[in-house]
Amino acid sequence: ILFLFYWFLGSRIFPGARGFLVWGSLGSNQGCGTHAAALVDNQVVDWCKEMMGFPATASGTLVSGGSMANIIGLTVARNAKAGIDVREHGVAGIDKPLRFYGSDQLHSCHRKAMEALGLGNRALRRIPSDAGLRIDIAALRAAIAEDREAGFKPACVIGTAGTVNTGAIDDLQALADLAAKEDLWFHVDGCIGALLAIAPENSHRVAGIERAASIALDPHKWLHAPFEVGCALIRDASAHRSTFAVTPEYLESTPRGLASGHWLHDFGLQTTRGFRALKVWMALREHGIEKFGRLIDQNIAQGHYLGALIEAEPALELAAPANVNIVCFRYRADGLDGGRLKALNTEIMLRLQEEGIAAISDTTVHGQHCLRVAINNHRTRRDDLDLLVRETVRLGQEISRAGTAG
Structure with missing residues (x-):
């Protein structure tokens, strides 16, 4: 028997597979309208908010996986901290170059995010990790002060709840305190370990995750959903929607009927979206x-x-x-x-x-x-x-x- 212990993969469970089959049969487009599939999607996002200790007023969206969930969170962070309307003027209009911070154990998707957001890899400052492979808080504090002195604009600190290499978890409480003091967006990459928040004996390991401005997590890991499904949670629902919403005449909502309410494509990069939520909904409802x-x-x-x-x-x-x-x-x-x-x-x-x-x-x-x-x-x-x-x-x-x- 081949035991799979590589990378970080969930093991799949029958309710998720059943949901995957039904999803393929329905052929629902989640991106627009108010219909059963969209309501299921909203319910799964609400459950994710509950698991993370986020308020009901927070926002969220289901995406392909952890990399895209992180990109969604960091895009909202960039726009919220840029000081200008980035969607209208672009990153060239930002008066001071933005700085994002994370440990030297960060997942590579954060570099991709910086490049895709037009900030460049150098906008992401890797802070040395301590002996436990967690971000060094003192070194982070010094880097922020140094960047301010040099004319940069510190914008976001990325805490890691479970590094890929060793599962190390940054001190999220200390990062939340520092982000509040320095007026930084606090994003948590929880694709490995955010769901520790629901583990009775180990939830203390991610204490402070509920204070994040945004979180990326992966139901296709410790919720064992079939690939692919990730989730981005944003505390400020208005900032989330204003980062992505575009409403031409063919995507306008109506006061009632199938086109009423907020459309899911307003909260991410995809207009057409598959029914990812069903497999997670079925698993959580059954177990x-x-x-x-x-x-x-x-x-x-x-x-x-x-x-x-x-x-x-x-x-x-x-x-x-x-x-x-x-x-x-x-x-x-x-x-x-x-x-x-x-x-x-x-x-x-x-x-x-x-x-x-x-x-x-x-x-x-x-x-x-x-x-x-x-x-x-x-x-x-x-x-x-x-x-x-x-x-x-x-x-x-x-x-x-x-x-x-x-």
């Missing part, structure tokens, strides 16, 4: 938020269990303490330099995949190459993790004896 929260706690407990197994195995070492459900480690062999050790661990990873044992990935933590396991499947059992450790050690020994790595 309830509480069950998903307990499954998140289960995955985190399994991550800590795997971390303990690795610490107890002399042939393995952790690259960073097990934080949530992501565990980074490597096979160690005496006398190998960094390049040969990377080759050995890469070979272990590839053979685990090729032999149908487990699909894991690799990354770099604190400058060292390591193997990476993301436990995101509700079907995972501790026996699976025992097997992973045994097979990693076996393959490491075989490859070392044969001298075939690199």
Whole structure:
């Protein structure tokens, strides 16, 4: 059996698959009008707001995934903090260049956002992370002061609730305090860990997320919805709509009937939208938020269990303490330099995949190459993790004896 522990993927559940099938049969365009599909979409967004502790007056939209959810949030941030009508005059009219801030562990989609928004990669200042791979608050504060002195306009701080590499979670309370003091937009990239907010034993890890101006999250991760579905939440509904709404005569709403109300295309980049909401709606209606929260706690407990197994195995070492459900480690062999050790661990990873044992990935933590396991499947059992450790050690020994790595 091939256990999937790479990247960060939900495991799919039957209600979501059923919703996907019905969606394809209906052929609804979510972008316009007031009809059943649009109302289901609104309900799912409302549930996401509730899970994140956002007020009912907040806004939101379902999108393709976390990258697009982050782009939506950061677009609203740019427009809200530009000081001019960016939609009318463009970024060239901004008097002082905007600065966005995030840790050096940020997902690459934030660079894409800066480029797509016309601000450029240099507008995103990467702040060093601390020993726990969280953004260094003191360094962030100094960078903001330095940029103001140099004539830039600090606009937004991006907090990460779960980095891709290790699952590290920034101090969201401290970031919320700093953003309020410095008059910055506070965006949280919660595509990995925002849903920790519904986990009974681990919700404290994302305390402060409810204070964000915008949040990106991914129902196709820990809500196990079939691909694709992400969600962008914006506290200021007016700022959200004014960033995207365009109403030519053929997209005007009416006082009542199918074309009444706010149209969903007013809150994002797409005019035509598929019925993404149904698969999430069905899953939450059948299982309830509480069950998903307990499954998140289960995955985190399994991550800590795997971390303990690795610490107890002399042939393995952790690259960073097990934080949530992501565990980074490597096979160690005496006398190998960094390049040969990377080759050995890469070979272990590839053979685990090729032999149908487990699909894991690799990354770099604190400058060292390591193997990476993301436990995101509700079907995972501790026996699976025992097997992973045994097979990693076996393959490491075989490859070392044969001298075939690199």
